[in-house]
Amino acid sequence: MVNNTLVRSIHADNLARLAPRVMHTHKGQLGHVLVIAGELGMGGAGLLSAEAALRCGAGMVSLATRKQHLSAALSRLPEVMTFAVGSSTELRAPLQRANILVVGPGLGQSAWSRALLSTAVQSTALQVWDADALNLLASEFCSAPQHCILTPHPGEAARLLKISSTEVQADRNSAALLIAQRYNAITVLKGHHSLIASPEGQLSCVERGHPAMAGAGFGDVLSGVIAALLAQGLPAYSAACLAVWLHACAGEQLASQGRGIAASDMCHRIRLLLEEHSPCLG
Secondary structure, eight states: OOOOOOOEEOOGGGSOOOOOOOTTOOGGGSOEEEEEOOOTTOHHHHHHHHHHHHHTTOSEEEEEEOGGGHHHHHHHOTTSEEEEOOSHHHHHHHHHHOSEEEEOTTOOSSHHHHHHHHHHTTOOSEEEEOTHHHHHHHTTSSOOOSSEEEOOOHHHHHHHHTSOHHHHHHTHHHHHHHHHHHTTSEEEEOSTTOEEEOTTSOEEEOOOOOGGGOSTTHHHHHHHHHHHHHHTTOOHHHHHHHHHHHHHHHHHHHGGGOSOOOGGGHHHHHHHHHHHHSOTTO
């Protein structure tokens, strides 16, 4: 892969900002995020995405997951409307209420996972696909929805392109653009200096982050941040760029004391950085 596309370096001054909220703003004006996630043994992934969406200002957040995760979700996130979903039929009511979807964190690739994904893909809502949603997409189980942001790490990117992760890492710019064009979706290629690519050929790079962020759950948080920004009205490419920058900067700040940070530590710090960047009251 050879690519000569001009790459925009992202920094605070060239990022979109959320508009300040007028005093009579209500939650119905700030979007409704539905996180579809959490096969057995992976229930925490959906909680991380839902918490990130909540902390970054989405008006309402719902979580559709296995019934075994219901009590943990209600205990940890009482503000999130949690639905025990055992079939695609039970997913339809939550889907009708949401205008932004996060699909894939801890979703697995079981019959349950596939049934939920096949239902979600029919929705006209803006969608953020991560983790096993990407793996099922790579397996050609389904097509990407019309309005979608894909958030692969290098291994998932390799599966989407049917090449090796070594080849992805050797030319990350081309890999990000190829995924965006092949699936007609804005693509966030995660990793050292994460990239954001559009099907039209835009390419941006966030030259921030820290190796202490190499751990489980950080991608789940990022998906929730993107969804919250979409819910509050940012265009998809702008939302992806701002979310990746906030995520990377938060990781840098938390990692200033070294290794051992957890993904669950990120939400509060990202919230503070977002408020600095886009004050609620201007």
